[in-house]
Amino acid sequence: MRTAAMQAPQVPREWSWGVERLLSQPEPLPLSDGRWKQAQEDAADFLQTWGEQAFLLGWGVLPLFGVSPDAPEPRVDQAGLCWLLRGDRVVALTEHAAIIEIRNGARQSFPSRVRPGQIPLWTLGFVVKRQQQEAQ
Numbered sequence: 001m002r003t004a005a006m007q008a009p010q011v012p013r014e015w016s017w018g019v020e021r022l023l024s025q026p027e028p029l030p031l032s033d034g035r036w037k038q039a040q041e042d043a044a045d046f047l048q049t050w051g052e053q054a055f056l057l058g059w060g061v062l063p064l065f066g067v068s069p070d071a072p073e074p075r076v077d078q079a080g081l082c083w084l085l086r087g088d089r090v091v092a093l094t095e096h097a098a099i100i101e102i103r104n105g106a107r108q109s110f111p112s113r114v115r116p117g118q119i120p121l122w123t124l125g126f127v128v129k130r131q132q133q134e135a136q
Contacts, residue, residue, distance in 0.1 A: 011051040014061060018122040019047050028125035031073055042085040043121060050093055057095040059112050066118030069127045078115045 022043055027036040043065060046054075054064060066080030076084065081098050091107065092099040098110045119127055 011047060011055050012061070015047060015051060015055070015065070018061070018065060018120055019043050022122040025122065025125050028128045029072075035073065038085075038087055039083055039121060042087065043082040046082050046085070046090065050090055050098075053093050057093060057112075059093075059095075060114065061120055062114045062118045063112045065121045066115060067121045067124055068117060069119045069124065069131075070117075072124065078118050080115075080118065080121070081110050081112075083121060084110065 068075035068078035091101045
């Protein structure tokens with residue numbers, strides 16, 4: 001299990017605690033092959049590499065680690081940066097956007113903003129479990 005990612009300096013305790021918790025969680029609902037593991041790795045890598053800069057630039061937990069509680073894969077409109085990375089890498093970060101280099105070398109901009117309905121990625125398992133209990 002990765003713990004080096006949690007040693008990023010000057011990041012909010014919520015981020016380091018959340019990513020640490022995320023790394024220990026099993027897949028909370030059926031996702032495409034390897035999707036949960038990739039999200040765990042992307043969040044840990046981001047925190048280690050860019051966490052301090054993101055914090056200093058004013059990024060919040062949901063623009064970075066947000067996800068749709070109902071349908072995380074198809075609801076990319078509610079996805080935070082780390083959920084959307086899918087193994088691609090951040091190459092630049094400003095207070096307003098992250099630049100992502102995708103596998104073919106193209107670059108995309110991801111704006112820093114909260115999307116309605118987001119929850120932190122590390123709470124997805126709890127929310128799914130609660131929804132299942134309420135449905136019974």
